[in-house]
Amino acid sequence: xxxxxxxxxxxxxxxxxxxxxxxxxxxxxxxxxxxxxxxxxxxxxxxxxxxxxxxxxxxxxxxxxxxxxxxxxxxxxxxxxxxxxxxxxxxxxxxxxxxxxxxxxxxxxxxxxxxxxxxxxxxxxxxxxxxxxxxxxxxxxxxxxxxxxxxxxxxxxxxxxxxxxxxxxxxxxxxxxxxxxxxxxxxxxxxxxxxxxxxxxxxxxxxxxxxxxxxxxxxxxxxxxxxxxxxxxxxxxxxxxxxxxxxxxxxxxxxxxxxxxxxxxxxxxxxxxxxxxxxxxxxxxxxxxxxxxxxxxxxxxxxxxx
Amino acid sequence: xxxxxxxxxxxxxxxxxxxxxxxxxxxxxxxxxxxxxxxxxxxxxxxxxxxxxxxxxxxxxxxxxxxxxxxxxxxxxxxxxxxxxxxxxxxxxxxxxxxxxxxxxxxxxxxxxxxxxxxxxxxxxxxxxxxxxxxxxxxxxxxxxxxxxxxxxxxxxxxxxxxxxxxxxxxxxxxxxxxxxxxxxxxxxxxxxxxxxxxxxxxxxxxxxxxxxxxxxxxxxxxxxxxxxxxxxxxxxxxxxxxxxxxxxxxxxxxxxxxxxxxxxxxxxxxxxxxx
Ligand SMILES: Nc1ncnc2c1ncn2[C@@H]1O[C@H](COP(=O)(O)OP(=O)(O)O)[C@@H](O)[C@H]1O
Ligand SMILES: [Mg+2]
Numbered sequence: 109x110x111x112x113x114x115x116x117x118x119x120x121x122x123x124x125x126x127x128x129x130x131x132x133x134x135x136x137x138x139x140x141x142x143x144x145x146x147x148x149x150x151x152x153x154x155x156x157x158x159x160x161x162x163x164x165x166x167x168x169x170x171x172x173x174x175x176x177x178x179x180x181x182x183x184x185x186x187x188x189x190x191x192x193x194x195x196x197x198x199x200x201x202x203x204x205x206x207x208x209x210x211x212x213x214x215x216x217x218x219x220x221x222x223x224x225x226x227x228x229x230x231x232x233x234x235x236x237x238x239x240x241x242x243x244x245x246x247x248x249x250x251x252x253x254x255x256x257x258x259x260x261x262x263x264x265x266x267x268x269x270x271x272x273x274x275x276x277x278x279x280x281x282x283x284x285x286x287x288x289x290x291x292x293x294x295x296x297x298x299x300x301x302x303x304x305x306x307x308x309x310x311x312x313x314x315x316x317x318x319x320x321x322x323x324x325x326x327x328x329x330x331x332x333x334x335x336x337x338x339x340x341x342x343x344x345x346x347x348x349x350x351x352x353x354x355x356x357x358x359x360x361x362x363x364x365x366x367x368x369x370x371x372x373x374x375x376x377x378x379x380x381x382x383x384x385x386x387x388x389x390x391x392x393x394x395x396x397x398x399x400x401x402x403x404x405x406x407x408x409x410x411x412x413x414x
Numbered sequence: 415x416x417x418x419x420x421x422x423x424x425x426x427x428x429x430x431x432x433x434x435x436x437x438x439x440x441x442x443x444x445x446x447x448x449x450x451x452x453x454x455x456x457x458x459x460x461x462x463x464x465x466x467x468x469x470x471x472x473x474x475x476x477x478x479x480x481x482x483x484x485x486x487x488x489x490x491x492x493x494x495x496x497x498x499x500x501x502x503x504x505x506x507x508x509x510x511x512x513x514x515x516x517x518x519x520x521x522x523x524x525x526x527x528x529x530x531x532x533x534x535x536x537x538x539x540x541x542x543x544x545x546x547x548x549x550x551x552x553x554x555x556x557x558x559x560x561x562x563x564x565x566x567x568x569x570x571x572x573x574x575x576x577x578x579x580x581x582x583x584x585x586x587x588x589x590x591x592x593x594x595x596x597x598x599x600x601x602x603x604x605x606x607x608x609x610x611x612x613x614x615x616x617x618x619x620x621x622x623x624x625x626x627x628x629x630x631x632x633x634x635x636x637x638x639x640x641x642x643x644x645x646x647x648x649x650x651x652x653x654x655x656x657x658x659x660x661x662x663x664x665x666x667x668x669x670x671x672x673x674x675x676x677x678x679x680x681x682x683x684x685x686x687x688x689x690x
Pocket of ligand 2: 517599
């Protein structure tokens with residue numbers, strides 16, 4: 109274990125991975141509940157255009173990615189609300205626009221080609237610089253701060269937008285808060301897992317956690333825990349394998365493994381609970397002939413990713 | 415029957431009945447609401463004085479839910495106007511006074527939430543930022559849970575509950591914020607007889623404490639003694655507005671006991687008949 113921390117680059121990599129694992133599932137829980145599980149993916153593709161723009165103009169790619177993906181996230185919200193385009197079509201438009209923009213711009217940059225983008229596509233945690241670490245810390249503090257500040261309102265909004273309006277909550281502002289926070293998270297995570305897999309860290313730990321929980325608060329906390337374990341585990345696995353394993357891929361596969369285990373454990377727990385004292389209380393005693401009872405059917409546990 | 419019906423004190427946090435000079439709770443004038451350019455509410459006008467208990471009746475699809483949404487500014491008006499407590503809905507700020515019970519619990523993306531979390535979220539318009547829930551806040555949540563007989567389910571996920579229990583969660587959420595103006599869209603749908611009685615007592619207490627209550631109902635049922643006035647919608651227009659006497663028994667096109675779910679294309683994919 110000691111040799112893991114013996115290298116400065118590994119220390120930086122582990123700090124970055126820890127923060128990404130912590131932050132991505134936190135905002136991810138709200139996105140999943142708002143049925144925007146693929147928002148992170150859409151923003152990731154747009155961030156690619158931002159990266160290319162940074163390389164083309166010789167500015168920090170993280171900075172330009174931040175600006176462009178935040179603008180793109182707001183655009184997704186606008187397209188969703190203003191036009192008769194459903195959320196997934198709005199996302200698709202930005203997927204393609206983002207990739208095309210990135211490839212086009214990088215081609216214009218002298219001395220760079222699509223290979224330059226590869227480290228952003230798949231992440232390159234071993235080249236994280238000290239400045240990158242400071243940027244990641246700052247962004248993580250901002251994201252967690254925003255979630256702490258708006259958490260109560262965001263919970264209501266993601267639960268039911270109509271009810272949020274009937275509480276007088278600023279629905280448009282809060283939607284923008286989610287979009288921009290997601291964009292910031294994508295840019296944080298980009299260096300570690302890459303834009304192609306960034307959305308996975310926002311969604312998979314949440315999908316895993318919700319197999320086991322009954323409370324929103326606990327789901328957020330557990331998802332963050334799973335995210336941290338997967339991130340640190342993936343980076344460590346990459347280190348011990350030499351350069352053979354991509355850290356981004358290892359992180360996501362670890363998270364998926366946790367998801368698979370959670371599904372199994374969750375089913376066992378629910379079945380056991382089902383045999384317990386709950387059902388007698390659970391079924392509302394209905395005298396024969398009254399209102400037809402409905403009950404939420406088996407809620408598809410995989411729904412966040414669809 | 416596991417539900418213990420506790421005697422419910424006033425759940426509205428002591429709003430005294432204001433002087434009769436208070437503006438009406440709702441003033442709806444020539445309200446038109448359209449979905450995709452198709453008018454669903456077509457020129458509705460009425461006033462609901464503060465403290466009145468009003469039933470909104472009508473067949474499925476007659477625009478009841480849409481009218482409730484428009485009264486709270488949830489959907490925009492194509493024309494006409496809505497005032498809440500004397501202020502145009504766009505300029506209304508005192509949302510802590512409003513308790514909205516939507517027709518059904520929205521499942522969202524399926525992230526679990528406990529009954530207590532959902533009920534406590536009803537205080538969002540009242541709670542101060544950065545503060546933990548005060549003793550009074552927590553007491554209000556417990557009281558709301560008790561009023562709907564769900565204290566023993568507080569730690570369960572709302573997704574695990576039956577339709578009738580979810581309905582009671584939505585009512586408790588509205589109660590928890592301590593509002594004095596309620597808009598309830600079919601609050602009794604799917605709720606069994608004993609709990610309907612309990613909810614009726616809760617609503618009676620609200621009415622006694624001076625709250626305004628607007629209820630979309632399919633049948634007056636145990637609420638009958640409370641209802642001072644019935645507004646009947648048909649195809650988006652008001653066809654009756656007055657005392658409820660004899661209205662329901664003489665209206666064959668109403669389908670009591672029928673959930674809207676059957677006729678709406680939206681959510682029912684998530685609802686399956688209870689097996690036993
Ligand atoms: N969000 C919506 N988009 C389009 N049409 C809708 C929407 N909600 C309701 N409708 C339609 O508007 C009409 C009135 O619906 P609603 O207000 O729910 O009636 P009720 O509550 O009386 O059953 C119905 O024909 C319904 O199909
Ligand atoms: Mg309705």
